[in-house]
Amino acid sequence: xxxxxxxxxxxxxxxxxxxxxxxxxxxxxxxxxxxxxxxxxxxxxxxxxxxxxxxxxxxxxxxxxxxxxxxxxxxxxxxxxxxxxxxxxxxxxxxxxxxxxxxxxxxxxxxxxxxxxxxxxxxxxxxxxxxxxxxxxxxxxxxxxxxxxxxxxxxxxxxxxxxxxxxxxxxxxxxxxxxxxxxxxxxxxxxxxxxxxxxxxxxxxxxxxxxxxxxxxxxxxxxxxxxxxxxxxxxxxxxxxxxxxxxxxxxxxxxxxxxxxxxxxxxxxxxxxxxxxxxxxxxxxxxxxxxxxxxxxxxxxxxxxxxxxxxxxxxxxxxxxxxxxxxxxxxxxxxxxxxxxxxxxxxxxxxxxxxxxxxxxxxxxxxxxxxxxxxxxxxxxxxxxxxxxxxxxxxxxxxxxxxxxxxxxxxxxxxxxxxxxxxxxxxxxxxxxxxxxxxxxxxxxxxxxxxxxxxxxxxxxxxxxxxxxxxxxxxxxxxxxxxxxxxxxxxxxxxxxxxxxxxxxxxxxxxxxxxxxxxxxxxxxxxxxxxxxxxxxxxxxxxxxxxxxxxxxxxxxxxxxxxxxxxxxxxxxxxxxxxxxxxx
Ligand code: GCB
Numbered sequence: 007x008x009x010x011x012x013x014x015x016x017x018x019x020x021x022x023x024x025x026x027x028x029x030x031x032x033x034x035x036x037x038x039x040x041x042x043x044x045x046x047x048x049x050x051x052x053x054x055x056x057x058x059x060x061x062x063x064x065x066x067x068x069x070x071x072x073x074x075x076x077x078x079x080x081x082x083x084x085x086x087x088x089x090x091x092x093x094x095x096x097x098x099x100x101x102x103x104x105x106x107x108x109x110x111x112x113x114x115x116x117x118x119x120x121x122x123x124x125x126x127x128x129x130x131x132x133x134x135x136x137x138x139x140x141x142x143x144x145x146x147x148x149x150x151x152x153x154x155x156x157x158x159x160x161x162x163x164x165x166x167x168x169x170x171x172x173x174x175x176x177x178x179x180x181x182x183x184x185x186x187x188x189x190x191x192x193x194x195x196x197x198x199x200x201x202x203x204x205x206x207x208x209x210x211x212x213x214x215x216x217x218x219x220x221x222x223x224x225x226x227x228x229x230x231x232x233x234x235x236x237x238x239x240x241x242x243x244x245x246x247x248x249x250x251x252x253x254x255x256x257x258x259x260x261x262x263x264x265x266x267x268x269x270x271x272x273x274x275x276x277x278x279x280x281x282x283x284x285x286x287x288x289x290x291x292x293x294x295x296x297x298x299x300x301x302x303x304x305x306x307x308x309x310x311x312x313x314x315x316x317x318x319x320x321x322x323x324x325x326x327x328x329x330x331x332x333x334x335x336x337x338x339x340x341x342x343x344x345x346x347x348x349x350x351x352x353x354x355x356x357x358x359x360x361x362x363x364x365x366x367x368x369x370x371x372x373x374x375x376x377x378x379x380x381x382x383x384x385x386x387x388x389x390x391x392x393x394x395x396x397x398x399x400x401x402x403x404x405x406x407x408x409x410x411x412x413x414x415x416x417x418x419x420x421x422x423x424x425x426x427x428x429x430x431x432x433x434x435x436x437x438x439x440x441x442x443x444x445x446x447x448x449x450x451x452x453x454x455x456x457x458x459x460x461x462x463x464x465x466x467x468x469x470x471x472x473x474x475x476x477x478x479x480x481x482x483x484x485x486x487x488x489x490x491x492x493x494x495x496x497x498x499x500x501x502x503x504x505x506x507x508x509x510x511x512x513x514x515x516x517x518x519x520x521x522x523x524x525x526x527x528x529x530x531x532x533x534x535x536x537x538x539x540x541x542x543x544x545x546x547x548x549x550x551x552x553x554x555x556x557x558x559x560x561x562x563x564x565x566x567x568x569x570x571x572x573x574x575x576x577x578x579x580x581x582x583x584x585x586x587x588x589x590x
Contacts, residue, residue, distance in 0.1 A: 007119060007397055008191060009344060010093055010182035013273045018182035021079055021136070025175070027051030029065065030072040030139070031160070041104035041137035045076050053077075053179060056098075056172035056312025059553075069142070070154060070161035075175055076137045085130040088183035089213075093121035095177030095344060097140045098313065099148060104137045114387060115149060116173070117340040117362050118394035142173035146379045149391045150339070150364045166365030167339060167412075168564060169305055170553040172312035177343045185263075187213025189274045192261055194401045195438055196249075196280040198293070203246025203280035208238045209261055217271050222260040223278065231257065248293050249279025249403040251333045254354035256403075279351055279403025285440045285460045288540040290497045292356070292406060299356065299499055299543025300586045301332035302568070306342055307552040309571060315343040322573060323549070324353050330568075330579060331586030336501055336545055338444075339364035339412045341395050350404035358463075358501070358545075359405045360444075361391045366414035367446065375420035385424055389431055396435040408432050408439055409501075413446035413465060416455040429458045444501045447472070450490035462491055465502035465547070469527045475518045477530045484534045492540035503531045504547035504566035506559075509576050519565075521577040528578055532585060546582065 010018040026048035028040070040046065051057050053075065058067045081090065092105060098116030102109060110122035128134045144152025144165050152165035163171055191210040198204060209219045221234040223241050232241035247255045256277045263271040284291040291297065304323070306313045320343075327335065333356055337346070340362035350357050368374045375381070392410060399405050410428055415421050425443070432441045440460035445453055447466065456462055466487070469480035491498055507524040516526040528546065535541045551567035554560045563571070568579045 007121065008189065008274060010091075010180045011275060013275055015270065015272045016182065016184050016274070017082065017085070018180050019079070019082060021077060021179040021181060022053050023077075024050040025053050026076040027057065028074045029069050030074055031065075031069065033072055035072060035074055035139060036102075040074055041076075041139075042107050045074050045137075048074075048076065051075070051174070052314070053175045054177050055174060055310075055314030056176060057174040058170070058172050059310050059312050069173075070163045071143065072139050072141050073174065074137065074139050076135065078133050078135050079181060080133045081128045081130050081181065082183070083131040085183040087186070088125075088130075089123060089186045089188060090125045090128055091121050091182050091184070092124045092136065093119060093180045093182065094138070094175065095119045095179070095315075096175070097138060098173045098176055099142055099144065101138050101140045105134055115362065115391050115394065116176075117342075118391070118398055119344070136179075138175065140174060142171060144171065146381070147384045147387060149362045149384075149388050151366060151380060151384070165555070166367055166369065168554050169307070169339070170312070170555055170563075172553075174312070174314070176306070176313045177315045185213070185272045187211065187215035187217055187263060188272045189261055189263055192259070192274060192276045192401070194259060194276060194278050196278065196403070197282060198246065198248065198280065201245050203243035203248065205232070205241040205243065205257070205259065205278055205280060206239070207234070207241070207259060207261070210237070211263055211272075215271055216266055217263040220262045220264050222262075224258045224260065226256060243280065246280050249281040249351075250293055250354065251297060251356050252354045254350075254352040254404075255279065256352060276401060277348075277351060278401070281403050283406045283439055285497060288492070288495060288497050288542065290440075290461065290499070290542045297356070297542065299334045299358075299545055301327065301334040301545050302549035303336045303338035303502055303545050303547050304549040305338065305552045306340075307550070307571070312553070315345060317345065320345055320349055324349060324355065326569060326573060327355060328353070330583045334358070334543070334545065335549065336360055336409065336444075338502075338548075341398065344398070347399060347402045347404055351402055355404060356406050357402070357404045358407045358409050358499075359395065359399055360409035360412060361388070361395050363388050363391065363411040363414065366411060368415070374415035375418065375424045380424070385428065388428060392428060392432055393435060396432065400436055406439060407461065408436065408441045409443055409463060410441060411443040413444055414455070416445060416448050416453045419454065422454040422458075425455045426458060442499075449487060450494075457494070460496065462494065462496050462498045463501040464488075464491065464498060466500060467503065469530055470505045470518070475523075477516070477526055481530050481534060484531065485537065488534060488538045488541060492538055496540070497542040498538070498540045499543035499545065500531070500535060500541060501543075501545050502547035503528075503544070506565040507567075507576055507578065508561070508565055509570045509574065524576060524578040525581050528581055
């Protein structure tokens with residue numbers, strides 16, 4: 007699905023701002039047809055933002071069930087004769103959308119976009135009422151999973167992942183217009199042959215008007231470097247400027263649908279970074295060069311906004327990544343806002359792109375994957391989430407690796423049966439990128455899923471959850487485990503290691519929760535990584551402190567951030583900066 011764009015033939019209108027908003031704890035609104043008029047008892051809520059923390063009460067924060075959003079928008083006068091589309095960049099975790107009284111869209115999954123052609127329902131110049139009911143309930147058939155409990159005190163949501171179940175309209179909402187014969191998809195795959203860059207493109211279109219495709223590739227200065235005709239083609243770029251970590255060089259592919267007279271029917275601009283990705287033995291190669299991942303697993307999380315996308319945090323977080331010498335991050339534990347990938351493309355930051363399959367581990371051996379729990383229906387939901395992830399992010403040069411789950415139960419035959427087809431599906435959807443999943447502490451020799459991946463992604467907490475406070479004991483334990491994994495002959499990326507740390511808490515001895523301990527913990531891990539050749543990356547858990555559900559191990563959230571929630575560095579940030587800038 008293409009992003010809304012302003013081009014010579016396309017126009018978009020953002021619907022962000024304050025929307026009418028109403029919680030619906032007893033689920034009355036659907037049968038009472040709240041979409042058919044103004045919401046009965048609305049307040050206003052910001053879009054984009056999670057609704058949980060913007061109001062000063064626990065009712066919104068802990069809400070389980072439906073929440074209604076409504077706005078009125080005027081369709082631009084100039085859109086006569088155009089195809090008009092309503093698009094939500096995300097609605098967490100699922101939504102139904104109406105335009106006026108007509109249901110136009112229904113979508114499952116909180117982190118990928120969906121849209122509806124509303125041409126027949128709206129008239130340019132007129133005002134339309136747009137209503138969305140967003141539901142945040144998690145079950146064994148959702149990604150991520152959870153259990154809703156009906157208690158005497160009301161519905162309670164339990165889940166198996168360690169971040170707050172923020173919900174709402176977290177990203178932009180758009181009305182946009184295209185010609186009625188239009189470009190419906192563009193796929194770009196890049197390669198290189200010596201110093202020549204190769205850009206293979208495939209264009210899909212829809213509509214009645216006869217047309218052909220013209221493709222023009224321009225460099226960053228706007229000079230045309232290659233042209234092509236036809237729905238599929240390969241463009242050669244002599245002496246190509248490759249996209250590389252730290253060098254986010256982008257070409258622009260101008261795709262046009264051209265009518266029989268040669269006039270442009272539709273135009274779409276797709277940015278292109280020419281680069282290759284390959285796993286060879288224990289190496290992860292970008293443009294044929296061994297790449298070492300330095301960075302973090304992140305979250306979309308900030309005070310008040312929750313998971314609402316915010317351009318200021320986007321730019322600031324990347325500024326901090328650059329400051330600290332990071333070259334990469336993982337979108338733990340769900341696809342992030344489109345803007346994040348665009349920015350990573352231009353900043354030359356490498357992304358491990360993860361689907362929202364987190365917490366597929368009910369903690370009861372043998373019970374996670376079963377007909378009564380995570381089953382075939384769940385797997386189809388998971389498969390669809392992977393399809394939507396790849397469809398959305400396939401053209402981003404920054405994305406070098408798909409992560410199809412975080413810490414699922416992976417030691418039973420049932421888990422292997424569940425995952426094998428998902429690995430196959432991901433490779434069918436995108437044969438150009440490696441695929442993996444983040445392995446929880448399932449030791450080498452016991453994991454029945456890891457061999458399905460191209461890389462080994464390990465989340466390890468020696469010195470924190472294991473050997474708590476005892477780094478001398480943790481060090482050989484970690485080393486022995488990594489050496490065992492290294493015998494598999496695949497690259498190992500440490501996708502999580504970290505220690506909870508209260509900013510400002512100090513001690514002379516390295517005591518857990520102090521800044522000194524976080525520093526010594528990281529140093530111990532680094533010593534081990536540096537001794538194991540197969541380790542090709544280290545991504546600290548986490549970039550910043552973040553909100554979680556309540557728990558006896560969580561003091562106002564998870565404190566494993568190298569930065570605080572408001573992005574101030576802890577002592578560990580300076581250590582990482584020294585290490586990561588050393589060979590920058
Ligand atoms: C993990 C999870 C992550 C948690 C983290 C922790 O292994 O992947 O979601 O937040 O550990 O801090 O416990």
